[in-house]
Amino acid sequence: MCGVTVCGSMCGVTVCRSMYGVTVCGSMSGETGPSVCGSMFRVTVCEFMYGVIVCLPMIGVRARRVNPDTARLSRDQGQFTLISGHKTDPGFLLHHFLSYYLKAGCSVCVVSLTQSFNHYSVIAQKLGVSLSCARDRGQLHFLEGLRCFTRLLFADSAELEAENPLRFLRNGSDLRPLYNFITAALAPPAGGEWKCPVLIIDDVSVLLSLGVTSVQVLDFIHYCRAGVCSRYQGNVVCLVQGDEGSEDAEYELLLRSLCHQSGLILQVEGLVTGFCKDVHGELTITRRTHNTERPVTYQYKIHDKSVSFFARGLSAAVL
Known part of the structure; x- marks a missing residue:
């Protein structure tokens, strides 16, 4: 996928594991859209700013394959x-x-x-x-x-x-x-x-x-x-x-x-260790459903027109 931030992946796609019980992964065969593994679940996928994909509960998707350019997505x-x-x-x-x-x-x-x-x-x-x-x-x-x-x-x-x-x-x-x-x-x-x-x-x-x-x-x-x-x-x-x-x-x-x-x-x-030019802070996403909380934490870096998200210790500077 063009312009998608890499989150611990070797194939240039965004990978968000254990997010709301599903896995959102990309394709290594040159396809332009990510695939949603497990179509029986209700997952949330959102195009974050310019080319960055992050799971946020704004868009409900029920599909085997999702193309962010053409898919018709409904909001919660x-x-x-x-x-x-x-x-x-x-x-x-x-x-x-x-x-x-x-x-x-x-x-x-x-x-x-x-x-x-x-x-x-x-x-x-x-x-x-x-x-x-x-x-x-x-x-x-x-x-x-x-x-x-x-x-x-x-x-x-x-x-x-x-x-x-x-x-x-x-x-x-x-x-x-x-x-x-x-x-x-x-x-x-x-x-x-x-x-x-x-x-x-x-x-x-x-x-x-x-x-x-x-x-x-x-x-x-x-x-x-x-x-x-x-x-x-x-x-x-x-x-x-x-x-x-x-x-x-x-x-x-x-x-x-x-x-x-x-x-x-x-x-x-912000980071406990202070300022870092490659990691600007941490984002903790907590989805509360049926009196349960499932927090997931990512680190991020803010660019001029986008934001990169990645797991702790997997920034581009470290890898």
């Missing part, structure tokens, strides 16, 4: 995915989810409390997606938290303040204005132009720094799950950035509660 809906970062930035996963869902024709609402629209737009262009065009045609709804907060501070009229989704920061009320903005943005259109709605939040822990309690944040996430996942049959991707084991009780309560509610947990951590 009603999924709540939590992304957490420890001593590193897990933002590259958000950019993957954003570009993937836009390419799949989903209606996406991004609540960005840390970065601007231009930041996302520049990275999305490298991944082959134009956020400006998606926003113009109504597929993407983007809330810039920094700009909304600035407008809230310098609002000179009650009407401007009433239209701000973050007006709860001034009066100390609940997060209902933000929830109303999300539900209005992801409401199914009359013509059914877009597919399942998707909510992406970056970064929900910022609300704690703005004076919102962890209980209010958890109530807000609960209503988002009920509205987007249950009512609209969509997906929610939430990022929490912080340090595990910190003395912040509010953050610990928020992180533990969100982990308990999540069906998929993506934990990104």
Whole structure:
């Protein structure tokens, strides 16, 4: 397969073993598509950014042979995915989810409390997606938290303040204005132009720094799950950035509660040994099904337009 990252293989294909009980392997005979061994299982295969294949529970495949260029893949809906970062930035996963869902024709609402629209737009262009065009045609709804907060501070009229989704920061009320903005943005259109709605939040822990309690944040996430996942049959991707084991009780309560509610947990951590130019960190994928957890850990390296994943100790520098 052209452009596929090698994970401990001599034939230039991605090999993910013991992932959700199946084996995804490539072919040594020059075929262009990977083969899925064991078609009786429901496996998840996703093209990660540019040519990197990793198992993520977004696409359900039932096939003997899967061609990433031509296969028609269906998504698991009603999924709540939590992304957490420890001593590193897990933002590259958000950019993957954003570009993937836009390419799949989903209606996406991004609540960005840390970065601007231009930041996302520049990275999305490298991944082959134009956020400006998606926003113009109504597929993407983007809330810039920094700009909304600035407008809230310098609002000179009650009407401007009433239209701000973050007006709860001034009066100390609940997060209902933000929830109303999300539900209005992801409401199914009359013509059914877009597919399942998707909510992406970056970064929900910022609300704690703005004076919102962890209980209010958890109530807000609960209503988002009920509205987007249950009512609209969509997906929610939430990022929490912080340090595990910190003395912040509010953050610990928020992180533990969100982990308990999540069906998929993506934990990104920096290397314990420090910085390395060939290995940027570790990604632990935990799929929770029927009260069981099956974590799998990979190391990764971020490139300009892609991310390479490999087992521990199997980076290109070592091999």
